[in-house]
Each structure stands twice: as structure tokens, then as C-alpha cells.
Amino acid sequence: METIDYKKGIKFECQGSGNCCVSRGSYGFVYLSDIDLKRFSKYFKISIKKFKEKYCQITDGFIHLSEKYKINGNCIFLKDKKCTVYNSRPTQCRTWPFWNENMNAKVWNEDIAINCPGIGKGKLIKSKTIERFLKEDLKNEDSIIKKFSLQK
Numbered sequence: 797m798e799t800i801d802y803k804k805g806i807k808f809e810c811q812g813s814g815n816c817c818v819s820r821g822s823y824g825f826v827y828l829s830d831i832d833l834k835r836f837s838k839y840f841k842i843s844i845k846k847f848k849e850k851y852c853q854i855t856d857g858f859i860h861l862s863e864k865y866k867i868n869g870n871c872i873f874l875k876d877k878k879c880t881v882y883n884s885r886p887t888q889c890r891t892w893p894f895w896n897e898n899m900n901a902k903v904w905n906e907d908i909a910i911n912c913p914g915i916g917k918g919k920l921i922k923s924k925t926i927e928r929f930l931k932e933d934l935k936n937e938d939s940i941i942k943k944f945s946l947q948k
């Protein structure tokens with residue numbers, strides 16, 4: 797599996813397309829870690845339990861933002877192509893597009909770079925910063941999987 801070369805950095809700046817906030821294939825769900833849930837609970841000033849009841853669903857044992865208010869695959873927090881919870885957005889959204897699963901050349905070139913207009917725009921994201929995102933993505937994914945396996 798060929799990985800993309802990001803040693804010289806990659807230009808990326810969100811263009812506000814909202815494309816990454818719309819369900820398509822494997823990007824359907826915004827999965828939530830405990831850190832994400834705590835952040836949301838603080839942001840909405842409600843308990844984690846209430847937040848889960850109001851905004852979340854569980855699929856195959858994994859907690860994610862609810863699909864029940866979705867229109868055309870839009871995230872429940874997307875309004876007029878803008879994230880209405882931007883300061884409190886989950887890790888999955890914070891680390892986009894620098895997810896480990898996206899760094900595969902085929903995935904990056906044939907999917908991510910085509911669907912995300914922010915790629916190739918704006919400032920250069922240095923390789924160290926990309927690595928930080930990749931680590932955060934891995935840590936986030938690990939904690940979600942760990943939580944899932946503890947439930948079993």
C-alpha cells in the first residue's frame with residue numbers, strides 16, 4: 797500500500813464546502829470518543845447522558861452523532877455549510893483530512909483530494925503538524941475501539 801509523501805508538507809485550508817460533513821460511504825458516521833463526549837457536554841452545558849440521548853446513536857456498539865435529523869446525509873450540526881459546533885467539533889473533524897486511512901495514495905488521490913476543495917489551498921501544513929494529526933487520529937481511534945471492547 798503506497799502512502800502519500802508529506803515530508804515537504806501539504807497545502808490545506810478549509811474552504812467551507814461542508815463536503816467532509818456529509819455522509820458518503822465510509823465517512824458516514826462521526827464516531828465519538830470519551831474526550832469528544834466530555835467536550836460536547838461542556839459546550840452544551842448538559843450531562844453526557846443527556847447529550848447522548850439527544851444527539852447520538854449507537855451502531856454495532858459504537859457511539860456516533862445521530863443520523864435521525866439528517867437531511868441528504870448532512871451532519872446534524874451542519875447548517876448552511878457551516879459547522880454550528882465548530883469550537884466543540886469532535887476529534888474526527890479536527891484531524892480531517894489527515895487521517896491514517898486517508899494517507900494511502902489511492903484513497904488520497906481518488907477520493908480525498910477530489911472531494912475536499914481545501915486540499916492544495918492555503919497555507920502549507922508542515923510534516924510535523926501532519927504527524928501530530930495522524931497521532932491524534934490514531935489515539936482517538938484506539939480509545940474508541942478500547943471503549944467498545946470494554947463494553948463486551
Ligand code: SF4
Nearest residue numbers: 817871873874879889
Ligand atoms: S460536527 Fe461539525 S465539522 Fe464535524 S461533521 Fe458535523 S458539521 Fe462537520
